[in-house]
Structure formats: structure tokens, C-alpha cells
Amino acid sequence: TPSIMEEPMCLIENNPKEQLRVNQEALKILQSIQQPVVVVAIVGLYRTGKSYLMNKLAGKKKGFSLGATIQAQTMGIWMWCLPHPKKPDHTLVLLDTEGLGDVEKSNTANDSWIFALSILLSSTFVYNSMGTIDQYALEKLQYVTELTKRIKVKSTPPKDSEGEEEDSSDFLRFFPAFVWAVRDFSLLLKLNGKPITEDEYLENALKRKKGTEKKLDLAKKCIRQYFPSRKCFVFDRPASRRALEELEDLPESKLNPDFLEQVQHFCSYIHEQAQAKVIQGGHTVTGTCE
Template sequence: MDQLHYVTELTEKIKVKSSEQSEDVDETSEFKRFFPSFVWCVRDFTLQLQLNGKDISEDEYLKNALKLKPGLSPAVRNYNLPRECLLHYFHSHKCFVFDRPASKEKLQDLDNVEENQLEASFVQQTKKFCRFIFENSPVKTLSGGYTMTGRGLGDVAVSYVEAIRSGSIPSMENAVIALAKIENSRAVDEALSKYEEMMKESEGKFPTETQEEFLNLDKESHSEALNVFMKLSFKDENQEFQFKLLEELAGRKEVYQRKNEEMSIRRCRAVLQELSAALEEGVRQGKFSVPGGYKRFMAEKKSLVDDYLKAGGKGVKALEVLQQFLKEKENVESSILIADKTLEEKEKKLAETKSGQKALHTRPGILEKTNLELQRSLQNEQDNYRMHLECWRRKCVA
């Protein structure tokens, strides 16, 4: 027991608080909150567990060893100081005593001795010790109830070692703050990975038919990501890292929203390209360059739009792409309409001219000339329209 003098220096080698005022504050009462249980293991125990002629337990043996002596002499103070520290700093105390593990001869080569060759009492005591550790040792936690992991313990150890190397006194508060930054950064990364994992799986459902469907996928992934963060994070003061996560998730949501929209646009254009193939071919072949062609063109366009609206799997950009497609066809539609009106008017005039030939028999030369001019004018209009249409078609192809 007298060899445990290092416990008397604990308050000088480590601090609970990091504030400057803590240098003048007695923190000894705080250590009991953070220190583990004290387990005293005495090996090669040859004494009898007796006190005043009565058998005592191992714990009673330790309790007796921790008793303080009365008096104020230097020798008494030196005797009492480590015991006072052990009683004051550690919230519980346990003792185990172990007999010698083997005979003197076997101790010379103990590493190679099989377990069945060890002393039965030693094996029994060892199993008792292990059982106590496994069943009674609480999970290591930090202030705030955060459960320490092996990785986190390693980070804390590094911060302690770095503090000692730099000549400063390790602060438990600073170590927790540093660990919180490390663990919370990891929590953000893990949460983002979870979001990415779920959204990549959801890409198989792109393009979604509605924006609401996409938002539901994002909401589900966002919720799972937040659960991961909340599970792994601790001491996130002012929700600094949680806000960082929310910002990152918002950015990644935009990325997947663009993917969803782009897939919708590609799908819609593919559907329109397939459905409009016959209409485009009709325009190229001059199918609508005849009287009544505009009406026929509009009927086929309406049929195309109806078929497009019935097609599934177009996604959130269905109407927008359709509007863009119809706008692109406005020039063609206008050209067909103008040509159709011109052709119908020329044909009407030609019919009126033919029906009035008898009335104009006194002027055969004028009638013949007028008729010929009308025919040529009509043919010219048709030729001009076809030329205009051909130029537009070449431009579209180019």
C-alpha cells in the first residue's frame, strides 16, 4: 500500500477544468466523479485473511489496510496521505488476493506452463477476478453520459500524451472538448454516408412521377442520416455540427434533385422523339402543304400530345418539356397556317373565275390571261412555300 504514493500527485498531474481559475480551486472532490473503481490485486499472497483472530474477506482486508492512523507527525502524515487519496478519489474499492500460480520450479518457465498445471487455487481466484471485471465494470463514460468507445479512448489518450509532452497539465475538460470535435466530425461523415447510401438506392426509382415522391425519398434518407448523427455525436455545443450536417444534406439534396430532373428531361425527350417521328416526317414530305393541311397538322399534333400525356415514367419535368416542344413547333405551325390560308384563297379565286367564264365570253383574252395568272400565282405560292419549308427543314437538320 505504501508503494502507491503516485496517487498523492494526481491533482498535480491532471485537471478537471481548463479555466485559469481552476489553478486556485481545489478539484479533489471532482475526481471521484470521473475516476474508475479502485481494484487492488495482491499477488503471491501468503498471509492469512484474518484480523484479530477472525477470518475476514478480501474486501475487509483492503478496508483495514486503508484505515488512517491518528496523529500529526510526519511519519503518520506520510502513512495516511496515499490512503486518504485512495478513499477520496475513487468511489468504490475492491480487493483480490492471488496465491502463487505454480511451484518454484514451474515459475522459472511460467510462460510455457499449461493452465491445467497451474495451482487450482490460483486458477479459481483468477476466474473469480475475471468474472467480477466482466460483470461489474461499468461502461466508460464522459461527462454528459457519452459512452466511450475504443477509438474515442485512443483519441483521449493522444490528447493527454500531447499535453504532457508540451509541458502542460492534461485537462479532462479540454480532452472532452477535443474528443467532441473529432467524434462529431466523424458523426457528420457517417450521417452523410448513410444519406448517400440510401439516395443511391433511390436512384433506381428516378425519375419520380412527382416532386412530392422525390421529397419523400429525401425525407426518409435525411431522417436516417440524422439518426446516425444523433447516435454518434455528443457535446455538440450550440448544435454547431448538426447545423453543418443540415447544410451538407441540403446541398446533396439539390444534387439528387438535379439528377432526378435530368433523368426526367431525357425520358420525356425520348418519348416525344418517338411520338413525333410521324409528324416530323409528314412535315418533311410536304404532307401539310395542301389546302386543309393546317387542320390536319393540328389534329395530328393533338393526338401526339394525348399519347404523350398517357405515357408513364416521364417524371417531374413532363409538362415543362412538353411546353418547350410545342414552343419549338410554333414556327412550323405558323408557316403551315399561312400557307394553308394562301392556298385556299387562291383556289377560291380560281373557282370563281371558272364559274364566271360564260359571263366573260366577250372578253376571252382577258379571261384566259387572268386564269393563267391565277394558276401561275397559285403554283408560285406553292413553290415558295415548299422552298421555305425545305429551308426550315435543312436548318432543323443542321
């Protein structure tokens, strides 16, 4: 069937000094899908291991380009349509995005467009970061705070004078479930000496901290407001730094068993819990009406 692709294809092209452009060949493949689509997009800084997770979700060793060097590999948004491993008569659409924050790129303004597009296209949105959920990681989510400029919702004007909450509820109808994947995590999951879950770790990080500048809390507020469904996964470092260069080719026996278990947990959750894309009015999306 058209929904089975042997390898990923570029859906949104990001060429130097040009605006983003839709690849018509990829669009035709997408439009040929008659089944409901479960769309999972991953976004984050470049060189943070996004493609490895997406290949795992595809059940493949290779596919999306990993690239071991410091230069970002994925340009634009790449798409892989596969039969859903858990939901019969559904197609799993994986979207791997160009790494954000690459200083060598000629058009960094496209970063926020890629971020916004990933949110509009996906039913589950994975934000991938390194180390810990700290102020630095939150600042890199500046793109969340720009969403209202990028996404315009056609709706009747709010009746109340405040307006803001009405606007955000318009946004929420289009927004995917939010999953934060924290890579190379080395802390103990504890708060005030007591063990906490990954989700509790995320929620604590998103709380407004007294005395913090309002602008620094803006990303937290936007995530809380725009993404009512939130989930967190933490991952150990997969292997030694040297071995990471051959991650695609490393046998699983050479990878950190804790990391493998975490990846399995993540994939199981996405395969079982990620829902089909739904648009305004509760209509389930197929490739045809994307």
C-alpha cells in the first residue's frame, strides 16, 4: 500500500536562503493514505539523538539520518509513513525535524516555522533535550512563546474583554500531546529527598518559581497552557562518547542496558498511547485531508 515507505522522505524542504517548501512527491504519498494517521513529530537542538529515537519508533535500525559529526544532518522535516505496529488500520507517520539552533544555517528564522509546523501536523509532539530540564533547556523552548505569532486560528472574536484565555482555548483544539525526552540524564529522580516519577520531575520544572523574572517563566507558562497532556521520559547516556559515533551500527550488547530499557519504555508508550490526529470538530485526520 502507499502507506508503506521503505525509507523516509523530505516533506518540508529548508533550502539555504529560501522559504520552507513542501515536497510535492512526499505530499502525494501522504494524500494517498486513506487510514487515520497517528503523527509523531520530534523537535530539539541539533546533535541530540532525535533520529535514533525515531528509527526505534519505526522498528528499524536505520532510516532517519543520525550523523555522528557536529554538523546537523536533517534539513527541513522528514517523513516516514509505516503501518502502525499496535493499531490495526492506522498509519504511523513519523516526522523528524532539522535540529534547532544550528549556527551554520543560513536561515535560522525557519527554526520557529519548523517548530510551529511540527505542532500543527502532529498528534504527539516530542521535545528532545540534553542533560536536565533546567533554565537553559527551557530558554531553548523560546519557540513555544512565539507560537501565537506563527499560528493564527480562525474563530469568532472572544466575547469577554480579557480575550487571552479564549485565544488559548482556540489554540488547544489544535495542539498535540507533549512528551519531553531528556537525554543523557545523570541525576537521581528525587525531590526534597523523596523519589519522584519522571512526570513529577517535569511538572516540578514547569512550576513558577518565586522571584524569577516573568520572561524566564514565559516558556513554562506556555507549555502548561498550550499542552494540557504532558509526559516525560529520561534516558541514560547510550554508550561511551567514542562509541556514539557508530550508534547506528553498534550491536545492542554494546549499549547501556538501562538506556535500552528506557527506549523500549518510550516506544511502548508512544505506540500504545499516541492518538490519531484530530482536527476541529473532532474529525479524525487521514492522509487525504492533511
